[in-house]
Each structure stands twice: as structure tokens, then as C-alpha cells.
Amino acid sequence: MALAFCVLLLGLAGCAKAPYTGRSQLIMYSDADEAKMGLAAMQQVLKKEKEVTGTPESARVERVGRRIAAVAERPQYRWEFHTIEKDVVNAFCLPGGKVAVYTGLLDIAETDAELAAVVGHEVAHALARHSNEKMSRARMVQVGQLAAMVGVAAAGGSSQAAQAVGDGYAGAMNMAVMLPNSREMEYEADHIGLLLMAKAGYDPHAAIEFWQKMLKQSGGRKSDFLSTHPTEAKRIDALRGMLPEAMRHYRPRDDGASGGSGGGSGGKASGPGTGPGGPAPAGK
Template sequence: MKYLSYFIVAAMLLLVAACSSVPVTGRKQVLLVSDSEVLTLSLQQYDEYIKSAPKSANAKNTALVEKVGRRIANAVETYMNNNGMGDLVANFSWEFNLIKSDEVNAFCMPGGKIVVYEGILPITQDETGLAVVLGHEVAHAVAKHSNERMSQQMLTEYGSQALGMALDKQSAQIQQIGSVAFGLGSQYGVTLPFSRKQELEADELGLIFMSMAGYDPRQAASFWERMSAASGGGVPEFTSTHPSDATRIKKINENLPKALEYYTGK
């Protein structure tokens, strides 16, 4: 019993030590996995996927995805560096790819590896619409949602009393847990299984990040309305298991005043 008590106290101390804050929103999160381990695993998964994924043959659209993605990433890095948070993105290696597929989808891997499917472009319609999508994906990376998801998976799978065992064998366990957290599996999963809280946070941060890059955040709600219409009013694949369209659009409109404070294109 004494050992168990010591173990529980140690586990609680570890959780406190593992607490971090999401940039800009300030939300507290528990990150039990080191950035280096997350990036190593995600890069392995991403490289495997990207080698087999058919790249878009449309040079104009490919260049646009790269342009918008880089513009947002550069604006975010500048903000982080100017506000004493540069270390949070120091190890990122941004990459933006357009994949030949009719799927209405996009996804992000840790460290700034972002993929957009051609099928979403008719809904983005223009550069600003694309900035809504890429701002959202950049937000997932900066907020370290994958790391948080892996940490949640560890806690769920092992329970608080087994946390020490999970962390003692962290490298071996991360390979198994990571494949679930990243949602890749045999078909790569394409969208990470973020919680509704993380999705709404990515929406909020995405508005701010696109604003930093000079894209009008007031266009975001229109994009999500088009997404809703394209899915017949249901939840599209891009947002599967995520907030309803109505909730998402409501929150976006509520967050607009804050995002406009960062808007450089006024």
C-alpha cells in the first residue's frame, strides 16, 4: 500500500511537470511524450505515406498550396519568435503537399507536415478559402495536438496507476500508441482523431494565424458553410467525429473580434 501511495504521488507530480500551455489560447494540456519522439515517429509515418501518395499534376494549384502554407507558417514563426515562444516551432520543418484525390480532406502531422487533397479546392474556391484550411492545419501542429492525443491515449490505455510502467518503456510503447493517435493504421487514416475541443481550438488559432498572414478571417464562416452544403448538411469527412457545422460556425463568429486584432490586411 505504501508503494502504491508513493507511485500515485509520483504519477501526480509527473502529470504536473508535464503540463504545458497552448500558444495564444493559453489552454493547459498534458504532454507526456517528448517532441523529439513525436517528431521521429510522425516523420516515419509521413514519409511512408507521401512516398505512395499520388502528387497533384496541377502545377498552379500545387504552387498555391505551397504559397499559402508558407505565408501562414512564416507569419506564425515570426510571431512566436517575437513573443519568446520561438522554441515551440524551432524544430519544425514545414512541408505542404497537394495530393491527387477527389476526397474533401486535408491533414496535418507533427512538425509541420501538411497535406491537402484536390477535392477540397472547389470548396476553398480561392486563396483566402485555402488559408482557412491551412491555418487550421498549422494550428494543429503548433498546438501539439498529436502529442496531446498520444498522451491521452497513454493515460487511457494504461490508467493512472500504470503510468510509470508506460513511461519506463516509452520508446516501445510510443510506436504502438502513436499509430492509434495519429490515426494512420493500414490506410493511414488521413485525419487525426482530434477531440472536439482540439478541433474548435484549431479553428480559433487558425483564424488568428491566417489573420497574421494577411488573410481576412471574416471569410472563414463562408468556407465552413460551403463545407456543410457540400456534405448535404451532415458532418463532412474533413470534420468526421468533430463539432457540428452549426457549432463550428457559431464559434468562428464569436472568435472573429479576437482574430481581427491580428489581421494585417485591414
């Protein structure tokens, strides 16, 4: 019964499609719900973390972010680009266009094009509504787990047996649905992100250069069997396969910030106001 119910819910996923890829999605939350959750989550992050403003680093994040946002085709998003002072190689984009980049990542993403690869990837998660999809699938698993437990209890099983069946169901669904789907989302974000950076005038080859740096830093130690993220090596291979499509959208700009190995200058970080910053930040 639980499996049949989940199959029914997955069948309803056809009404939602991921942008660019057309992948069917299970989406249970509205755009308004997403925006509220994204805003609330970013407010919590900024309460706990130290934001950097008025520096070359924050200006660089803002400049690159605005160029990506300009081609994202989400006029309803109230884009924000925050720089967090922390020696962590991380970045994220919350629903509704709330982006944060940690200063530790800026030490690795030395060029604007490399930074655009990361920001494009994170923005792609928001455009494809991956957070919504993850929450929707988690909700599906919870309902299925409850249905399995009720089924055992209705058949005369003990509460301990019902709990064991429910836990087993949740674990199986996590391995069979949640983790593979999360890895699929990562590749999808790489695909969409590569197109975004190309449309914004950044050389897509820079994405491979960035992940080669990450691979060198990690030493190739990470296993991806139980990870929601593919290994750096697998990601690089996948990106190489995506490059021809991305390059068809690439038109280098003459501001010196487009380059990866395929052209343009290195696009090193520069001071505030030295690049196209785009419109004034919204929602700050």
C-alpha cells in the same frame, strides 16, 4: 486506483500549455519524438498517395502554406507542403510541420483565403501539439486500464472479469475524456488557425465562408455526439465568436489574395510564381 493514477497524470499536465489559449495539456513526448513521427508518417503517406508537383494547384498550396508558416513562429520546424491528387475533401498537418492538402478540397476552397483557413487550422493542430496530447492521453488510458485489470485480479477476480473491467474502464474514459478533448482540440485549432490566417494577411471571414460551403455540401446531416469534430453549424457559430479577436490581427496585403467577404479580392488560384511563395521548401 486506476482513476487516482490518471488524475495524478492529468495533474502533471500543468507543465505544458497550448499556445495562444494557455490550455493545460498532458504532454509525454519530446519535440524530437514528434518530428521523427511526423516525418515517418508523411513518408508513408507519399508512398501510398499520388503527389502533384509543378502545377498551379501545388503552387497555390505552397504559396498559402508558406505565408501561414511565416507567422507560426516555429523556426525549428522543417515545413513541407504537399498536394495529393485525390477527390477527397481533406488536409492535415503532421508534427514538425508536414502539411498535405488533397485536390478535392481545392475545389471547395476556391480562394486563397479559404485555403488559408484550412491550412491555418491544420497547422494549429501541430503548433498546439495535439497529436502528442492525444497519444499521451491514450497512453494514460492504457495504463489506467491495466491498473484496473490488475486490481480486479489482485482481489481474486477471474481473468474474464478483469478483462471486462478493463474494457469498461477504457470505454468510459474514451467517452468521458478522449472524445470531448478531441472536440476541444478542434475548436482550439479553429481559434489558433483564425489568428494565424489573420496574421498572414488573409481575411478571417473566409473561414466562415468555407464552412458554410461545407455545411451546404453535407446538408447538415452529421451528428457530433460521438464525433471528434463539431458539426459545421456549431463550428460556424464558434468562428463568429472568434472573429473580433482575429480581426484585430488582420492587416490585408496588396497581392489580391487576402479576401473573404470582409475585404480584398477573391484571391482565386493563380499560376506558379504569381504570388509570394516564401523561402524555398525545407526538408523536401
